[in-house]
Amino acid sequence: MALDLAAAARWTARFAALIEENKQYLIDLDAQIGDADHGANLDRGMKKVMELDVTGFASPGDYLKKVGMTLVSTVGGASGPLYGTFFLRLGAAWPEEGDAAGLGAALRAGLEGIQARGKAVVGDKTMVDALAPAVDAYDAAAGSGTGPALAAAAAACAAGRDATIPLVARKGRASYLGERSAGHQDPGATSVTLLLDAAAETLG
């Protein structure tokens, strides 16, 4: 499948739908260890993204960068600059040829942007715990094509998300809770898994 503007728009639309669907779930997760705004913030940001006129963009890269800027200005919480950076970097690295390896490189650029912004590493109980293994799994499976690689990435992402449950948060608002943050699934890892699910469904 070509990784063109329409594909990028399908992905963001599916992500927006999944966020809307899981908005309360994300709010509940965040209420346990954060400030209960993750679902609402992301939903607000993605609804703004959905207002963008896709046809006005010259390339999928430009579109995705605009998605990033929109999230930066509308999400409000920490996920604004984090998701914003992800989409900005993703858009900048979006493969013109639409090959599987190029998409892997773009995803990794997005991951690196998040890590640079949030200074989080695997084990800090953040979205990085889900996204990092997902990007690794994608690269490992990229030889089989975009579809299987995204499926593998989504599965790894879900596993990484589940693995955040026993962790003690070391970044973000949840880190104020210290040991009490253990036993709860990280909302950021949960929402980024929705992003990979959406990618597997729409780009595969």
Place this chain on the structure above:
Amino acid sequence: MIGIVVVSHSRALAKAAVELAGEMVPAEGRPAIAIAAGLDDVTLGTDAQAIADAIVGVDSPDGVAVLTDLGSAILSSEMALELVGPEIAGRVTLAPAPIVEGLVAAVVTASTGADLATVVREANAGLAAKIDHLGADSGAAAGPGAVASPTTALPALETEIEITNEHGLHARPAANLVAGLRGLDAQIQLTNKAKNKGPVPATSLAGVTTLGLRQGDTLSARITGPDAAVALAKLQQLAADGFGELDATVPIAEADGEIAEQAQTGRQIAVGPAHHFSTAVDTSAYQPGSPATERTRLTQAIGQVLARLHHQAEQPGEHSAVFAAQAILLEDPELTATLNSGVAEGHSAVEIVEQDFAALAAELAALDDPYLRERAQDIRSLARQITAELTGISFDLANLEGILIIDELDPLTATSLNPDRCLGVVTCTGGATGHGVMIAAARGIPVVTGQADAKDLPNNTVVGLDPVQGRLWVNPTMADLAELDKLSLERRNEATLASELCQQPAVTRTGRRILVEANISSLTDAKTAAANGADGSGLVRTEVLFADWNHAPTAEEQAAVFLKIAQGLDGKMITVRTWDPGGDKPLTFLPQDPEANPMLGERGIRAMRRLPELFQEQLKAVALASRRTPVRVMFPMISDVEEVTWAADQLKQALAGVKGHVAMGIMIETPAAALRAADFAPLVDFISIGTNDLIQYTMAADRGNGAVAHLAQGAKAAVWDLIGVAAGAFAGRPVGVCGDLASQPDLTPRLIGLGVTELSVRPPLVGLVKLAVRTRA
């Protein structure tokens, strides 16, 4: 002027913070301030784009400081730097400062035209004042939120100081250090490098004291905060000044310093209202309130105690420093914080004071340094004062007026009494020769002991007392009062006569010249004794004179002190008693293992057998002093002839190196020495009878033990017999008495009758004893 951007999740918060900071500087002098906060007026959140726009809005070649609140504010601000591009981003600093305090500091500093780095440094130090105020251990510097501790942003100043104070940094110099560095906007952490103790904040006297800084130890200081440089300079100045102890290089004990020549003798009649006092505060009836109530009560109680301490510290006199040091202990912010948090946890104020002070006292009591151990007494005393305040029990000992009724008079209480207010003391138990009683008498307060019935006297009952007869009058009748008046007049006449004639020699009616000398424990004693006409000193208590030293004084150092004392006594003969440690008189530089029965243990000469170098050094000092002033030496705690031959041999060695003559004597303190005094007669020049120990060992009764004190009180026939035997064996030679019996004029004739030729007495009583020699013997 630099620009400032305030980034917050809340627009209302950012606006309010800007308003608050704006109050500090008139509008025309303010730097450009832009807000990037909230997604709109009500939605919480941060927006990197809005921050970027705000930065561009206040940007100038001078640069921009960005202050943020938490979480995404920081992420969004970092992202904004990417959005504005590298040229502008190059002159923008994201400050880790707390937003309210930091903004105030930033606005004020920027308005002075300061550069970006200075503004950011001041903003980052914005928490310093709060941390300093609430105490370094308040959690402000240690909580999880302090990852970017603002104080670490400033370079710390460091210095090392060698402690030169003779006794180390004990309470007084430590208090001077704390007081000298107080009120500065700086965090000063002190460490004892030599002992690897600390760091402790310099605001805490208790903390500084626990460093256990001794002479030669290195004190290292680490100072941060806006006033760091001032603090460093002050610390160095304090150190150069010996922490206020520069003049105190002559460590002669100045105890009992308030004994002036006109002081009361402690023999005067007293009449006044009775006041009961217990050193134990009964807190069982205390009714705790809510934590808020308890905190208020605690604050008020501490305030009351402090006010009193400050008042006492301002009074002239030797004890003012003690009160000042106690006040500083109580003002310790750490201590207050601990107490307050205990109350917040639901403990009652009484509970928390008893518990925390006991813990602190235990900590101090466990230290090696006797000076610091004494601070445990201060802590216990403070705890009593506060709990007394909390329970409404009057505890104002120093202001107690009238007659004190107390179960037993301990030395601490005796020194706390104000001789100008407290007319007299009645003890319910306890003997007349306990240390507390002797201290009170020495301070001119008459004492009557062992009055069990006094326990039940209601407060404010009028009582009269005569310390000489040991009599107590309860609710005296007119006739009683007339008798008391007569006695009082007699005592005053006696005192006047004694003082008028005190400089004349004491000669009995039969023409025998009796030397009336003074027992000397300090230079002040020597001066008091001279003013009261002492014929020299029959006992110089070297172990008390040098008790404060933490190293053994050299022969030269000791000789210098002996000469000072001799000068104080107008060059009259002094009698140096060699080190008499053990029992209840430990010496820092003379380590002794704990003994099961110290009074029967390694006391006096016995300890010298184990430490001949120490003994030899002291004998050399005596020999040195003998070249300049008349001096004798005597050995304490003799029970066997062999001890004397050994000591005599030691003295011979000491005199061999120095030309000088020194008469040699022994103390008669054991029944063995008294009974066999004749055995010693060929070996020594004189004897001096130490009646306190002789009574104790003869009667097998501890004079400090109220239960058996009656056996040790006065002198029983067995003791008189022993004195007679010893004096008889030395007939024709000097026979002295330096125990407490010598200080009782009523007994003077009897002692002289037994052949005693010298009486060495408490310094203020010299005149009275001389009078007794003239009129009664």
